[in-house]
Amino acid sequence: METTAEKKYSYKDFESDQEVRWCPGCDDYVILRSVQKALPEMGIDRKDVVFISGIGCSSRFPYYMNTYGMHSIHGRAPAIASGVKLANNDLSVWVITGDGDSMAIGGNHFIHVLRRNIDLNIILFNNKIYGLTKGQFSPTSLVGQKTKSSPYGNTQPPFSAGELAIGAQARFFARIGGNTPKEMTEIFIDAEKFKGTSLIEVMQNCPIFNDGAYSQFTDKAVRADKQLYVEHGKPMIFGTDRNKGLILNKLKLEVATIGENGVTEADILVHDATESDPTLHQMLVRMQDPIVTGIIRMYKDITFEQRENESMEQVKAKSSFHKTDDLFFSGDTYEVH
Amino acid sequence: MANSKLNNLAEVLESVVIRFVGDSGDGMQLTGTQFSDTSAMFGNDIATFPNYPAEIRAPQGSLYGVSGFQVHIGSVEISTPGDEVDLLVAMNPAGLKTNLYAVKPGHTIIVDTDSFTKKNLEKAHYESNPLDDGSLSNYRVIEVEMTTLTKEALKDIEGLDNKSITRTKNMFALGMVYWMYDRSPAHTIEFFEKKFASKPNIIEANTKVLNTGLYYAETLELIPNAYTISPAKMNPGTYRIIMGNTATAWGFLAAAEKSGLELFLGSYPITPASDILHELAKHKHFGVKTFQAEDEIAGIASTIGASFAGDLAITTTSGPGLALKGEAIGLAMMIELPIVIVNVQRGGPSTGLPTKTEQSDLMQALYGRNGESPVIVIAASTPSNCFNYAYEASKLALEHMTPVILLTDGYIANGSAPWKILSTEDMPPINNRIISKATENWHPYDRDDATLARNWAIPGTAGLEHRVGGLEKDRVSGNVSYVPENHEYMTKIRAEKIKRVQDYIPEITTEFATSGDLLVVGWGGTYGSLHSAVKHMNEEGYDSIGYAHFNYINPLPKNTETLLKQFKKIVVCELNGGQFANLLRMKFNDIELIQFNKIQGLPFGNAELMEKFKQLLK
Numbered sequence: 001m002e003t004t005a006e007k008k009y010s011y012k013d014f015e016s017d018q019e020v021r022w023c024p025g026c027d028d029y030v031i032l033r034s035v036q037k038a039l040p041e042m043g044i045d046r047k048d049v050v051f052i053s054g055i056g057c058s059s060r061f062p063y064y065m066n067t068y069g070m071h072s073i074h075g076r077a078p079a080i081a082s083g084v085k086l087a088n089n090d091l092s093v094w095v096i097t098g099d100g101d102s103m104a105i106g107g108n109h110f111i112h113v114l115r116r117n118i119d120l121n122i123i124l125f126n127n128k129i130y131g132l133t134k135g136q137f138s139p140t141s142l143v144g145q146k147t148k149s150s151p152y153g154n155t156q157p158p159f160s161a162g163e164l165a166i167g168a169q170a171r172f173f174a175r176i177g178g179n180t181p182k183e184m185t186e187i188f189i190d191a192e193k194f195k196g197t198s199l200i201e202v203m204q205n206c207p208i209f210n211d212g213a214y215s216q217f218t219d220k221a222v223r224a225d226k227q228l229y230v231e232h233g234k235p236m237i238f239g240t241d242r243n244k245g246l247i248l249n250k251l252k253l254e255v256a257t258i259g260e261n262g263v264t265e266a267d268i269l270v271h272d273a274t275e276s277d278p279t280l281h282q283m284l285v286r287m288q289d290p291i292v293t294g295i296i297r298m299y300k301d302i303t304f305e306q307r308e309n310e311s312m313e314q315v316k317a318k319s320s321f322h323k324t325d326d327l328f329f330s331g332d333t334y335e336v337h
Numbered sequence: 338m339a340n341s342k343l344n345n346l347a348e349v350l351e352s353v354v355i356r357f358v359g360d361s362g363d364g365m366q367l368t369g370t371q372f373s374d375t376s377a378m379f380g381n382d383i384a385t386f387p388n389y390p391a392e393i394r395a396p397q398g399s400l401y402g403v404s405g406f407q408v409h410i411g412s413v414e415i416s417t418p419g420d421e422v423d424l425l426v427a428m429n430p431a432g433l434k435t436n437l438y439a440v441k442p443g444h445t446i447i448v449d450t451d452s453f454t455k456k457n458l459e460k461a462h463y464e465s466n467p468l469d470d471g472s473l474s475n476y477r478v479i480e481v482e483m484t485t486l487t488k489e490a491l492k493d494i495e496g497l498d499n500k501s502i503t504r505t506k507n508m509f510a511l512g513m514v515y516w517m518y519d520r521s522p523a524h525t526i527e528f529f530e531k532k533f534a535s536k537p538n539i540i541e542a543n544t545k546v547l548n549t550g551l552y553y554a555e556t557l558e559l560i561p562n563a564y565t566i567s568p569a570k571m572n573p574g575t576y577r578i579i580m581g582n583t584a585t586a587w588g589f590l591a592a593a594e595k596s597g598l599e600l601f602l603g604s605y606p607i608t609p610a611s612d613i614l615h616e617l618a619k620h621k622h623f624g625v626k627t628f629q630a631e632d633e634i635a636g637i638a639s640t641i642g643a644s645f646a647g648d649l650a651i652t653t654t655s656g657p658g659l660a661l662k663g664e665a666i667g668l669a670m671m672i673e674l675p676i677v678i679v680n681v682q683r684g685g686p687s688t689g690l691p692t693k694t695e696q697s698d699l700m701q702a703l704y705g706r707n708g709e710s711p712v713i714v715i716a717a718s719t720p721s722n723c724f725n726y727a728y729e730a731s732k733l734a735l736e737h738m739t740p741v742i743l744l745t746d747g748y749i750a751n752g753s754a755p756w757k758i759l760s761t762e763d764m765p766p767i768n769n770r771i772i773s774k775a776t777e778n779w780h781p782y783d784r785d786d787a788t789l790a791r792n793w794a795i796p797g798t799a800g801l802e803h804r805v806g807g808l809e810k811d812r813v814s815g816n817v818s819y820v821p822e823n824h825e826y827m828t829k830i831r832a833e834k835i836k837r838v839q840d841y842i843p844e845i846t847t848e849f850a851t852s853g854d855l856l857v858v859g860w861g862g863t864y865g866s867l868h869s870a871v872k873h874m875n876e877e878g879y880d881s882i883g884y885a886h887f888n889y890i891n892p893l894p895k896n897t898e899t900l901l902k903q904f905k906k907i908v909v910c911e912l913n914g915g916q917f918a919n920l921l922r923m924k925f926n927d928i929e930l931i932q933f934n935k936i937q938g939l940p941f942g943n944a945e946l947m948e949k950f951k952q953l954l955k
Contacts, residue, residue: 047796047802065804070805076665079631080645082628082639084643085642087645088646091796091797109634311621323594327590327620335573335576336575
């Protein structure tokens, strides 16, 4: 966290005058407040912050932020945000999306924005259900899940957001529970600092249509044993007694207990988020017991706009065209007298 | 070149239509372009029309693999590529078979006899060789062993494989046509020198074959006559030959410079619009940002994002792509951001006829969205005025804070014509509505009293932070509003905003008669055909026929109704089933309209138009 710059804002400066209309008890409130608390820590001007959302419960988010914002159309926020960032590289551009918005109707934009690595921050509110349309299964709903549109159980296997994202070349992927605002806030700050597309998946509970979807990982009583919160450069240790950790056994990640079978802390894998090879990151994303949270991947790479700008500067340096008239009157012209 | 000899032979004509046809790999587009560029530099007026198959390399020799390029050159004003052909150059039997219908009886056909093999004749579904069976007796056929002569000419040049050798035979044909029309090969040789700078043997080969064709035509008595086309009387100035799609791209370059904004293009490749993307991608030196998106929707979505952030933002597409962009156009209309959507129309519906022309997206442009969502719709009418209308689309979008749909079509987009170059300095000013600081009690939906356009508050400006979105918004604050009366008010004010554009566009005028028996009405890319047909009618003494051509479709010019009522009969001519006619009927339901429609993927022909007009004047 930058400490040199004096803080210009408090979270209140990022609250709009609009009444927040999410259902009581929704994790969306936690995410909203975490974003509002993270922004003053980033050292950026409010005038330079833009939130672009698609359609869905989560996509009302921009209305509640006292920044620039656009509540756009279903699934297209990554493409709109790309246009904003390419038009003005100095802006801090955030995409607010849900599991249906990003991985169903907007799946194409979602994978391509990650592939290009434009410097955007995408917060994915994954509640594994369609909320705004009142309770149909989503592309992350579980097989067998009974919803309004699958009364006898869902028959479509789910996407894992992290697997999909890393498969689409995401350089930054983090996952966090919807009820851990402190860690969430820190991840948002790191995501903004990271130059490139950052994807943060929030395991967000929908208390109305899919209550408890993540409780086996996020309930306070089980969290310490069922979540492994990873930090770059630190051994991947978890558990109430901080005595469990990950080791690599042949090609599989396994949980080992420190002090048992001769396992010491030195045997536990140290998390390297910056590694370009995504193999281990994918394995971490796939783990279910424990589920891995924190910044899983943070591989620094050139951004799309850096490539574009470099190319533009090179072309400009070589070109003899400075004004459009130079072009219009160049080459094969002829005079009529 | 022996000009004195030539002049003795010359038969001075006002204009000539030449069509080059061959296999899609035979280089006919290049041959045609070289001929038209050379002619334009000589001072002719020209109009061209490429006609190529949708398949990139259709099976060799097949009927559907035929690629053609037509050029109309003249010493008088030329407004169409012409419909009847004076000279057909056919590189193979399939080309002859598919194009013979267009050749005027008694006129000339040059064929490469080497390609008239049994196999190629079969592929072209010829039962007997048309060169032998007398079926071409009504034409002047010039048989040339072009492939053999090309090979012979290149036998001493080293480092050429068989394929490279036969590929140059189109230059043999071009050389012959250059001689026939008294054109210098210099421009084409310069072109080789630039294009193949690193391959001297290719430059040598092409130049050699071009000259060989030219000398062959000069010396062989097989050619019965030669024509010279003297320069056309055109307004003095500096000209260049420009294709419609290039002119569109340049119009946006000029508008960006004039408005002081950066140009952003979000686009997805689609025939026949891709050339606008290709052209703008070249111009990074002007700071142009071209973003080839993952699909049509991302093309326009990124455009909306760039507009939100303060760029002159445009997207380019053709019919099917416009369908995909519908929802996003609705968003841009709702949040009242300036964007331009170019639709280079092609034959529809569905995938339709991608490489052919049509005007059948008019209704889609006007109404192809959910809800009441009016936008400005304008249409260019010639290859060169694509420049003006791209500029105008940008100006209207920026000054009225609305999406503008610019319609062109495959015919004018791929056609080329002389363009008297416009300097950006001489273009009308563009006043964008960006505001740099908050005034007291500022709201995002405050409107200009005259135009009803809102201000453009872009991210990065302190004090103007605000939210926009697709939900209905309060008339003042822009916050989400579900109030019934507010929705009705906003729906009406968005419509009124577009209607008021009438005060900022020119009135419609007529050419030829200003009142009388018959008014010919057209819009968009049919200008050349319609203008030329009415002009011929006029020259034949029909003086009660007038012509009105619409470039502004929504809103229509203010005086439209008054003008229509000056004539006893009105015929609306369109390359569709009658969409503009229906629009006029909807607006002016007491005016009777006759329709003349063609839906063949081809432009109107002069003869069919004149026949119709004469019938209506009886």
